[in-house]
Amino acid sequence: xxxxxxxxxxxxxxxxxxxxxxxxxxxxxxxAFALMIGLPLAVLIINRGGLAMIVINTINALxxxxxxxILAIMMPLLGIGLWPSIVALTVLALPPILLNSFxxxxxxxxxxxxxxxxxGMSRRQILTKIRVPLxxxxxxxxxxxxxxxxxxxxxxxxxxxxxxxxxxxxxxxxMMDMSRLLVGAIPIAILALATEFILGLAEKxxxxxxxxx
Amino acid sequence: MNWAPKNIPEILTATxxxxxLSVSSVLIGLVIALILGILCARRQRLYAFVLTITGIIFVxxxxxxxxxxxxxxxxxxKPALVGLSSYCLLILLRNVVTGLRGVPSDVLGAAxxxxxxxxxxxxxxxxxxxxxxxxxxxxIALVTVIGIAxxxxxxxxxxxxxxxxxxIDQSYTEKILVGGILTALMATFFDVLLSKAEKLxxxx
Numbered sequence: 001x002x003x004x005x006x007x008x009x010x011x012x013x014x015x016x017x018x019x020x021x022x023x024x025x026x027x028x029x030x031x032a033f034a035l036m037i038g039l040p041l042a043v044l045i046i047n048r049g050g051l052a053m054i055v056i057n058t059i060n061a062l063x064x065x066x067x068x069x070i071l072a073i074m075m076p077l078l079g080i081g082l083w084p085s086i087v088a089l090t091v092l093a094l095p096p097i098l099l100n101s102f103x104x105x106x107x108x109x110x111x112x113x114x115x116x117x118x119x120g121m122s123r124r125q126i127l128t129k130i131r132v133p134l135x136x137x138x139x140x141x142x143x144x145x146x147x148x149x150x151x152x153x154x155x156x157x158x159x160x161x162x163x164x165x166x167x168x169x170x171x172x173x174x175m176m177d178m179s180r181l182l183v184g185a186i187p188i189a190i191l192a193l194a195t196e197f198i199l200g201l202a203e204k205x206x207x208x209x210x211x212x213x
Numbered sequence: 214m215n216w217a218p219k220n221i222p223e224i225l226t227a228t229x230x231x232x233x234l235s236v237s238s239v240l241i242g243l244v245i246a247l248i249l250g251i252l253c254a255r256r257q258r259l260y261a262f263v264l265t266i267t268g269i270i271f272v273x274x275x276x277x278x279x280x281x282x283x284x285x286x287x288x289x290x291k292p293a294l295v296g297l298s299s300y301c302l303l304i305l306l307r308n309v310v311t312g313l314r315g316v317p318s319d320v321l322g323a324a325x326x327x328x329x330x331x332x333x334x335x336x337x338x339x340x341x342x343x344x345x346x347x348x349x350x351x352x353i354a355l356v357t358v359i360g361i362a363x364x365x366x367x368x369x370x371x372x373x374x375x376x377x378x379x380x381i382d383q384s385y386t387e388k389i390l391v392g393g394i395l396t397a398l399m400a401t402f403f404d405v406l407l408s409k410a411e412k413l414x415x416x417x
Binding site: 069178186 | 269272273274275278280281283288297305333353356360363367368377378380384386389392393396397400
């Protein structure tokens with residue numbers, strides 16, 4: 001079965017690489033969007049208690065909706081294809097990024113904040129010079145969780161015509177073709193594991209062994 | 214709202230299937246996590262090894278994990294149960310071990326002094342003290358599994374995912390909403406319920 005799957009990839013290289021490319025582009029673009037929205041949003045709400053409550057509660061409610069439903073609901077809203085999938089995956093990546101950044105910014109060592117206040121820093125300066133740098137590890141940890149989640153979500157994109165490696169799994173199940181199933185499943189699994197591993201190493205390299213939330 | 218009021222029995226069946234699938238997966242996961250947790254709580258190297266394996270399973274995207282099981286287990290509830298219960302192993306195991314390790318060593322010493330056997334000490338002292346963290350693990354695992362179980366519909370595992378997939382196939386928004394919202398409600402219900410249980414255990 002493994003051999004058949006491998007032979008299939010060798011014989012259909014262009015199709016395989018196209019699906020792989022799409023999978024990576026879809027995930028990468030969504031993660032980038034989520035970072036562009038999530039990080040500034042966390043900074044924006046950190047000093048505004050009421051707004052922060054609303055945003056955090058919305059995000060927590062969002063998290064209970066299954067990823068399949070988030071992808072599915074894009075169809076009546078935006079149609080099928082690559083862009084609806086990217087929007088859905090951005091929505092999926094947002095909670096870990098926003099929540100980790102928010103908690104990281106909020107739980108910065110109070111002594112550091114007090115020292116900065118004593119030095120005459122404004123709230124804004126404290127945010128940009130103290131909170132953001134100290135919260136960087138938590139932000140990175142959020143991005144790491146989001147990356148793995150986006151890769152998993154991208155597997156479901158074929159349901160709304162988004163393509164990617166999940167296509168092979170969908171075809172494999174509908175035709176009960178085990179080797180085609182593996183053509184999708186094995187690269188997807190390797191991709192997710194490699195991402196987790198590499199980002200884990202990067203986290204250690206940049207921020208040391210300290211455990212992040 | 215045209216479809217839902219006329220198809221209450223179908224919706225109830227899917228909800229029930231979803232509930233049974235999620236709860237039994239977490240229960241199976243819990244039994245395995247308890248055995249593994251008890252075995253590795255005081256064995257650091259074994260724990261690191263088991264943690265790596267369960268971590269690998271946790272990172273593999275759900276659809277891919279199901280797909281990897283199909284050649285051995287076929288379609289249906291069997292691969293869904295195996296996939297979902299292996300998913301929650303990491304969450305459950307971490308909480309079981311953290312809970313067991315949190316038992317203070319003088320408490321363990323006192324139990325030994327009272328002549329408890331290793332089994333008695335485990336059942337009467339260690340597990341009860343670790344219970345709040347174990348319940349917390351069950352809560353996180355169940356909420357996670359309820360969400361992922363929607364994907365099981367694609368491998369004929371049944372549940373609320375079936376309604377979502379039907380909605381996608383027929384471009385029927387209402388079905389997508391019904392499936393999605395019911396799943397979210399189920400997850401929220403257990404989140405609140407088990408959080409309450411956790412608080413009671415910590416206080417009591």
